[in-house]
Structure formats: C-alpha cells, structure tokens
Amino acid sequence: MDKTDPILITGGTGMVGARLVEQLSADGFSNLLVTTRNDLDLCDEQSVDRWFDQHRPRYAFLIAAKVGGIAANIADPTAFLSDNLKIVVNQLGACHRVGVEKVLLLGSTCIYPRECPQPMKEEYLLDGPLEPTNEGYALAKIAGLRLAQAYQKQHGMKCVLPMPCNIYGTNDHFDLSRCHVLSALVKRFSDAVTDGADEVVLWGSGIARREFIHVDDVVDGMLHLFENAENGEIVNLGPGTDVSISELAGMIAEETGFVGNISWDTSRPDGMLRKCTDNTRLSQLGFRTKIALRDGIRRTILQYKQICQASISDATGATAQTTTRRVA
Numbered sequence: 001m002d003k004t005d006p007i008l009i010t011g012g013t014g015m016v017g018a019r020l021v022e023q024l025s026a027d028g029f030s031n032l033l034v035t036t037r038n039d040l041d042l043c044d045e046q047s048v049d050r051w052f053d054q055h056r057p058r059y060a061f062l063i064a065a066k067v068g069g070i071a072a073n074i075a076d077p078t079a080f081l082s083d084n085l086k087i088v089v090n091q092l093g094a095c096h097r098v099g100v101e102k103v104l105l106l107g108s109t110c111i112y113p114r115e116c117p118q119p120m121k122e123e124y125l126l127d128g129p130l131e132p133t134n135e136g137y138a139l140a141k142i143a144g145l146r147l148a149q150a151y152q153k154q155h156g157m158k159c160v161l162p163m164p165c166n167i168y169g170t171n172d173h174f175d176l177s178r179c180h181v182l183s184a185l186v187k188r189f190s191d192a193v194t195d196g197a198d199e200v201v202l203w204g205s206g207i208a209r210r211e212f213i214h215v216d217d218v219v220d221g222m223l224h225l226f227e228n229a230e231n232g233e234i235v236n237l238g239p240g241t242d243v244s245i246s247e248l249a250g251m252i253a254e255e256t257g258f259v260g261n262i263s264w265d266t267s268r269p270d271g272m273l274r275k276c277t278d279n280t281r282l283s284q285l286g287f288r289t290k291i292a293l294r295d296g297i298r299r300t301i302l303q304y305k306q307i308c309q310a311s312i313s314d315a316t317g318a319t320a321q322t323t324t325r326r327v328a
C-alpha cells in the first residue's frame with residue numbers, strides 16, 4: 001500500500017476499527033476513508049453503492065459488524081443474522097463493482113462447529129453444527145468469508161480473511177447488556193471493589209475455556225496478514241492458548257484487588273466448552289501475538305478506572321481528563 005492510496009475502513013467507531021485507524025494514521029497513511037454508521041448504514045445497499053461510486057477505495061478493511069456478547073446474541077438472533085448478512089453482502093458486492101484491489105474481511109472463531117476438535121484448525125470449518133447461542137452471527141460470518149472467497153476465485157479480488165478469537169482492550173465496551181466476557185468481568189470486579197461488595201456472581205459454571213487477544217495484537221496481525229496473505233485462505237488470529245473463565249475471573253479479581261467470594265449462576269449458559277485456535281498457519285505467515293493476557297488485563301482495568309474517573313468529573317462539571325467512546 002502506498003501512503004496516499006485511498007483505504008476504506010468500515011466500523012471506524014468500533015473497538016477494532018478505531019485502533020486500526022489510529023495505527024494506519026501513525027504509520028503515515030494519509031488518505032483513510034473511515035465510515036461510521038452515522039454517515040453510512042452498511043445494511044442499506046443503495047447508500048453503500050452510492051458511497052463506493054463516490055469514494056472508490058483502492059484497498060478495504062471491512063471491520064463493521066453487529067457485535068455482542070452471549071446475552072445480546074440470545075436476545076436478538078434475527079438482527080445478528082440479518083444485519084450481518086446485509087453488511088457483508090453489500091460491502092463485498094460494492095468492493096467488487098468498483099474494483100477494490102485487496103479486501104480484508106474480519107471474521108471470528110465462532111465460525112467453527114460447536115463440537116470441533118481443539119485446538120481449532122482452519123480446515124474444521126463447516127464440519128458440524130454451530131454453537132446455537134450465536135448461530136446467526138456465525139452463519140453470517142461464514143457466508144461472508146465464502147462470498148469473499150468466491151469473489152477471489154471468480155473475479156480475482158484478493159481477499160485476506162483473519163479469524164480472531166475473543167478480542168479485548170482499548171475502547172472495549174463496558175455496557176453489561178452487550179459487552180464481552182473480559183470487559184464484563186473487569187467492570188464487575190472493579191465495581192465490587194469500589195462498592196465494597198463481598199460477593200460477585202458470574203454467569204455459567206466457569207469451566208468453559210476461551211482464548212483472548214488484545215486489540216493492539218489484532219491490528220498488528222491484520223496489517224501483517226494484509227501484506228503477507230492473499231490466497232483467500234482463512235487464517236486464525238490468536239495466541240493459541242486458552243484459560244478457563246474461572247481462571248480468568250481469578251486473575252481479574254486479583255488485579256482489581258477483589259478479595260470477596262466468586263460464585264457461579266449455573267442456570268446461565270456456558271456457550272461452547274472450549275474455544276482455542278491452532279495458530280500454525282498464522283505462525284507460518286510470520287506473525288505472533290505480543291501482549292500477555294495478564295498485561296492486557298492490567299491495561300483494561302486501568303482504562304475502566306479512567307472511564308469511571310472521567311464520568312465522575314463530567315458529572316461534577318469538571319473537565320474530563322479522558323475521552324472515551326462509550327460508558328455504561
């Protein structure tokens with residue numbers, strides 16, 4: 001990519017999109033086309049076509065999606081399937097129509113079957129039924145990656161298809177109605193310490209195992225793959241190691257200074273029992289994550305504290321020291 005090439009980034013207000021924009025700007029790319037839902041609703045085909053005709057990007061990072069945790073997925077499966085299908089079909093169709101040279105479409109490891117062997121290899125895709133709690137979101141992701149591969153095979157549009165595991169970090173949501181597990185735990189334990197609570201009750205049994213990647217590693221990985229992977233294969237993007245939710249809760253409790261009791265609401269679903277990627281393909285392409293989980297947790301706790309501090313400053317009329325995207 002040349003520094004002056006027009007580069008589209010969708011989902012620029014989101015956790016991943018915002019960090020990608022920051023990184024590309026810092027790297028000297030001066031012609032970034034960053035869309036937000038306010039200026040372009042990606043579910044609206046006509047608006048998407050008009051936007052592409054007007055701006056004609058050379059490269060595209062398609063990051064936008066309707067994203068949410070297990071509760072949000074269960075509450076609104078229709079929108080997770082329907083919106084995400086529209087977003088991906090509209091974006092890829094427009095990229096092809098205006099001749100975008102290379103497209104990165106961000107996927108997710110939720111594409112793999114519920115019962116697939118662990119760690120999950122890329123070839124396990126479509127080997128069995130999906131996890132029902134986020135089936136709609138996963139189906140839309142699978143349709144998207146297959147559509148991208150079809151554009152590459154049939155029309156030569158180069159596609160880069162990273163499949164990140166659970167992402168956390170800078171600019172994550174802390175809104176319990178839709179946030180992901182790590183930021184939810186940071187909020188729950190930090191608030192418990194602030195409130196002097198002696199118990200935190202968490203969803204599920206704690207035995208489910210998950211793999212986490214810091215958003216800075218996601219951005220580095222996407223940029224690395226954009227330069228080094230263009231054969232249209234999917235590539236897992238993660239550290240290749242997992243922790244149980246109960247171990248994660250223990251780490252976050254320790255880092256926040258929570259010394260009370262952790263109990264588990266086993267009436268709530270665990271989701272897939274284990275989700276850990278095999279990252280051999282990623283390693284072969286020359287990329288490895290850098291931010292250790294405990295370090296990332298410390299950074300996330302610090303960010304949450306800054307958000308809370310800024311809210312207090314706002315509420316008291318003082319000037320906020322930290323700007324944040326969303327606060328629950």
Ligand SMILES: NC(=O)c1ccc[n+]([C@@H]2O[C@H](COP(=O)([O-])OP(=O)(O)OC[C@H]3O[C@@H](n4cnc5c(N)ncnc54)[C@H](OP(=O)(O)O)[C@@H]3O)[C@@H](O)[C@H]2O)c1
Nearest residue numbers: 011013014015016037041042043063064065067108166167
């Ligand atoms: N977070 C994770 O753990 C995780 C894991 C694996 C893969 N991913 C993938 O990573 C990508 C980014 O996720 P994220 O965590 O950064 O999510 P996020 O913070 O919720 O950001 C999603 C972005 O997409 C935009 N968007 C959603 N619907 C849109 C629409 N109809 N039109 C235009 N923009 C729309 C959002 O705009 P608004 O701000 O206006 O809603 C936001 O900018 C997604 O493709 C997701 O599937 C995420």
